[in-house]
Amino acid sequence: MDTRHKILLLDDDPDLLDVYREILGQLPSRPEIRTASSGARAIAMLESEPFSLLITDLKMPKMDGLQVLSIVRRKHPELRTVVLTSVAEEQFRSRVYALGVDLFWQKPGSEEETKLFLECLESLLGRELEAGFRGVQSKSLVDIVQLECISQSSSVLRITNGPLSGRIWINEGEVIDAETDGARGEEAFQKILAWKAGNFESLPAEPSRPQTIFKSYNALLLETAQAIDESRHSATASPPTEGATPDAPVTGLGALIQESGVEFVLAVKTAEPTKFEARGLENPQRLAAWSHATLNRFRTLGDQLQAGPVNQIHGLGWQRHVALAEQGDAQLCVGWVQSLSAETLQERMRKILALWGS
């Protein structure tokens, strides 16, 4: 079976396609190169066979590169994408990256630039999509802590998950302290280990750090795993809020409503808006319908404007504020106290989304 990577090259200029095909033929991994001269043709090819990478121009007639990319991003989120263009404006570079493109590259004008471009492509092709913490690919945080402890290391693990940040202090193979978001010790350790993904870095040890955790790392990891399992089980087993459907997308909303300034939380399943769950709301039906309609409406508008996916929507009211966002297969609507400024609302909402994702 042929295990070579397959690259789809899209440009409306057939001469350029020939030139790039020749250039890409120099890649060390010898990928198979296919070409398309229109956005519609490229999308049809992506539908019919798997590709590792799409390289596209921006300025093309009928369907431009930004339009192609917004379709590709939704239909093939796992596909690596590269923009190769003569457009140099910052606005387009930002919009391309907003669409989740891996690389924006101006058409190479020298041998040196071509060489750099090929190196970047080779690196993109070699990168596997794996979950876990950046720094140690495909490893969970439990694995990372275990590795540090088994090797009797002394270090400080700094873990970030969006706006959330935490530290775990390890001294000679034992976890001695943890800290995150106002919590310390075992409570902080459990909170950090509940995060599913993020970034991790190992900082120099701090042996003088006062010890707050006295359990062995094995006992600590076991208890933490049990606590995470129990909290997930209790979240899925909790009775639905009045008005919610029995098979609502229960997603641990209980923790979110405890955050400062939050008045209510409502989660709606994107594909099935009649399925929702709420905390702090007596009659969530109307709000669920409004949240769903509003997020869908502005997602469509974002596509038309080629401005990228909606990050957040804020509604500032006289009685309360609301913030909407989409994550995974669900939509979240959070009610906030009216005293918050728009900037604080955005910041707090980022934290809520990070907690929700965890």
Add this chain to the structure above:
Amino acid sequence: MGFLNLFSKPAPELLRLTSGSFTLDRSGRLVVTTLPSTFPAELVAEIGRNILSTFREAQTAQVPLAELIVCYPALKITARELRGGAIVYLALQTLSGPVKQP
């Protein structure tokens, strides 16, 4: 050479986002705008239509709103409710933050 240019293919243009503002009355009619004329009128109308619908439906859903902010990675739309109409601000965003246009 001038003769040959008659047959050259016009370069396709990309949609250029911009900063500026416009005002809509309660029926959705454009009252005044500072957006450049190159920005497609149908997109201005589409933005306005979505904003006014969202304000109206929020009222029905019992979350009356005075201001609506929609954050995209490349554009921020801020709309203030004006007695059934709205004033809408578009602010271009780049990776390094908001852009000030000349």
